[in-house]
Amino acid sequence: MKKILQPEDWGLRVSQDGELMVGGYSAVALAREYGTPLHVVNEARLRETAEDFRQSVETLYPGKTSVHYAYKCNSVPAVLQVIRSAGLKAEVMSSFELNLALHAGHKGEEIVVNGPCKTDDFLRECLENQVRLIVVDSLDELAALNKICLAEDKDADILFRVNPDYTPRGMNQGAATGSRKGCAFGLDLKGGEVTAGFDLLEEMKRVHFLGFHFHIGTGIRDPKDYSRALRCLGPLLDSTRSAGLTITIMDVGGGFASMTTRELTSRELLVYQGIERLPSSLGKATDITFKDFTREVSNTISRYFPENGLPELLYEPGRGIVSPNQFLLLTVHRVKDRPGLRKWLITDGGLGTVTLPTFYEYHEVFLCNDVRRPRTEKVNIVGPVCFASDVVYRNKLMPQVRPDDVLAIMDSGAYFTALESSFGFARPAIVSVSDQGHRLIRRAEVFEDMVCRDLLNQSVKTKEV
Template identity: 30%
Template sequence: MFVSDCLGVSPEGHLTIGGCDTVALAAKYGTPAYVMDEGNIRQNCRQFKASIDEYYDGNGLVLYASKAFSCKEIYRVVASEGLGADVVSGGELYTALKAGFPADRIYFHGNNKTREELIMALDAGVHRIVVDNLTELAVLDKLAKEKGKVVDILFRIKPGIDAHTHAFIRTGQIDSKFGLALENGEAMEAVREALSFQNVNLAGLHCHIGSQIHEIEPFELAAEVMLTFIKKIFDETGFLVKELNLGGGFGIKYTDEDRPQKYTAYMQRVSTVVKKKAAQFGLPVPFVLIEPGRSIVAPAGITLYTVGAVKEIAGVRNYVSIDGGMVDNPRYALYKSSYEVLVANRAADPKDYMATIAGRCCESGDLIQENARIQKPAPGDIVAVLATGAYNYSMASNYNRIPRPPVVFVKDGESRVVVKRESFEDLVQNDL
């Protein structure tokens, strides 16, 4: 019935998540509010971990991609499930460390890390730094030398794969701000340079071809390209690359039109390619890493809003105004991202009303969905937008000086706040 199996309908006809009535949650915590099912998050972590253990014979690691959703509690959860963490900024790294996440399970990404961030990563002893370009490589070698350290790195490689996704979230082709290209020889140049340095150790390679990808074939092709490059490095330099990070980007179900592949199907097919190519080249199977983020947290989350005005313009459209908008979910404004929307206090009723869900910001483009089928709403009703666990809280802003919502975790009928609602005082605390 719903895009996620953590959702249901109560005897009263209310939407539930993690055994909690969403109408009661809205009354208790206010709206807007992000609500996430901790049990579903843990289940997703375990599915990925079990799958990589099975298909790579325990020779791999799942890294939670922090950019999807970052706060102290999510790091505690994924750490307890045996995952590593992929961070892309000093802020994400700081949050992970403050949560007690083990530094030896942290991989630090980013296409333009600052000098201060690199120093922070070196001082913290993160497990791997994923180097994006030759400039960063030289800076990192110099900083490591100053600290008397040898730092383990991966190179981010552009495998030249078009992942058939939104142009803004395709990252594997040559025309991308991320990584080193194979086609023009810069990737091999970076490898040779790293091998000549004394304070960096090339531990492996990384690639990421995009996000919200529903097909398995692009991942298979990326694995083949990367194994071929590992073979080329070995043939030309004698150096054996021992780690291969195949990134993330696994699609999830936002609406009934989405047809994502099962995690196990992806893992089985891609692992077959990795093992086949390694055997063909006479090389050992590398230690394999993957970076699911969205697919771990997105299905587990919803956002609750309260309906304000309902504006019906005859022959044009119906606007349903909510007390949030692009400040807490900018993805429709950015990508025209599709979501399932419903009236939480009428979840059992048919969706027989066509509406545009309008946010409260002073922007005509502040919309959450257009032409969405929902139950007929009235002022004061609770609207739920589903599958918002990823790239909502993490992309939220204070535009129009609107405080960010809280994050509430639910599990087995219990709820707790893991990120407090911002106050007006929070908005001005850094003002002078």
């Protein structure tokens, strides 16, 4: 049976007048007060979701655990504060994110560092701040890290990121981070890079191997995908022990889905981009919870390790925590009705500025002014940029919409703010709603913000004679 999503699925409600409400406040009123585009964070539910994930990890695994929120997913400082208050640590991939984590109050020992392009300067910064783990992505990185450790007289604890060459069924190539053919991440199992890494470690005195990391994709909805990926690594665990190395940490990465949105499959993407046929709903109903994922991972890990030798289990969730707890408000400024064609709803946000994930993901869209108004027509929802692809959705089933109505694009918590751009327009404000009220946590850009990095009338550097 297909899942027909309602505001209650996001912890929201509908007023007697049919308006979308968050924490007792009208979404339309928030749009009028702060302007649109506007992201709205449901603060209490965000904290609850983060705590739920952490508790599901801690209660279902008999060994030690640690949960590190993936900063790349949503790095708004006020959002990071809430997640940290729920007991989650940090996973970062850049100097910017490392400094954000430190600024948020994390100590180096609470930070895991990932990414395929760690520069020498970034590795030095990681050592200076005594991060807990550096996830080594390549043999070149391993050699560079060793050289820096010797030069700086410092030690580094590492995990090997391995590419399991496993892709969940139906996942599009852009999301398949565990594919050997389609993705650059990790040491290649089949090519012998992990074994070569073991050989290099024998000569390294300041670099300490603690275990493995893998990541198989994003928006994963089937818990068994994690156990299947772990089975791909079974022979590796045996060969590691044979090499005399002890596995004290297993990091299963992230990718846990929000159950109120999803990636389009490769087939759906082709059909949508080719003939504009958008999926009409989220798809099959599901009651899968975080506990289903963590139970599957915990049981599989326990099968591969003796009870007295269980490794510490690390998780790096992102999307599943922040995605359903933020939504994006857009105002419909113009409606174009062309006879014989679909209507065009022209809004103040689109793919070119604030909704890039709608290019490859299914998101629900509500009419905030009257959520109960029947959906009677398929329309094109587009943005303000002079760019034909500045689209939110084509062929989206919607109620009748009028100028000045407000739309809510649900699940904007994951990658919307991370991927937004200033393509001719200022980037939007973000408001957080809690039991105490609502507050601005990021103001909208102004002209001075947009040009503050630009330099005019600088002296020209000339060649030295």
